[in-house]
Amino acid sequence: MDKRQLRRRLMQTRQSLSLGDWREKSDRICAHLQAFPRFAAATTRLAYFSSRQEPDLSPLFGDGRRWGxxxxxEKSLLWHAWKPGEALSQGMFGIFEPHAALALLEPQQVDLLLVPCVGCDRLGYRLGYGGGYYDRLLASPDWQNKPTIGIVFDFAFLPQLPVDAWDRPLDAICTEQGIFELVPHSC
Structure with missing residues (x-):
């Protein structure tokens, strides 16, 4: 199965979750993150606003840490500091984004990235939506050594994904079953 077909299948499964199952699984992911030492130690965390029934991390956002x-x-992700209650706008993909006027976060300020995934595999490779935004970010010199945790529901944590030359593995994967730290890959 190619990436496009797999993406479609995983998104259909995700969107078929009942609201109760989605909330329960999301809450379990949040609990695993809160108990994870690398997450607890991070003072500046990057995350995402859930869309298309991605795992919802919003219960974590009011913990007093800095969130981006x-x-x-265009073809890049810019990271803005955001606090609960600050205004959001809908971006070009219908995903909520912080306003452009909010302070930008530079890579050296960031301790941890929580990365949304359509799917992940046991080697840490992720399947995204196909736009390459996170692939470009994680391959750039300023970001490539930042700790990353892929966020995905367990049904989409697969033994192996099709991998392209530009794909970069994540450091850990968090599902409702727990956090799975991965062995570093050689370049």
Whole structure:
């Protein structure tokens, strides 16, 4: 199965979750993150606003830490500091984004990235939506050594995904079953 077909199948499964199952699974993911030492130690965390029934991390956002969220600008992600209650706008993909006027976060300020995934595999490779935004970000020199945790429901945590030359593995994967730290890959 190619990436496009797999993406479609996984998104259909995700969107077929009942609201109760989605909430329960999302809450379990949040609990695993809160108990994870690398997450607890991070003072500046990057995350995402859930769309298309992605795991919802919003219960974590009011914990007093600094949070950053992406804004899509052309082919790149710009990260803005955001606090609960600050205004959001809908971006070009219908995903909520912080306003452009909010402070930008530079890579050296960031301790941890929570990465949305359509699917992930046991080697840490992720299947995204196909736009390449996170692939470009994680391959750039300023971001490539930042700790990453892929966020995905367990049904989409697969033994193996099709991998392209530009794909970069994540450091850990968090599902409702727990956090799975991965062995670092050689370049």
């Amino acid at each position: 969220f992406p804004r899509c600008v």
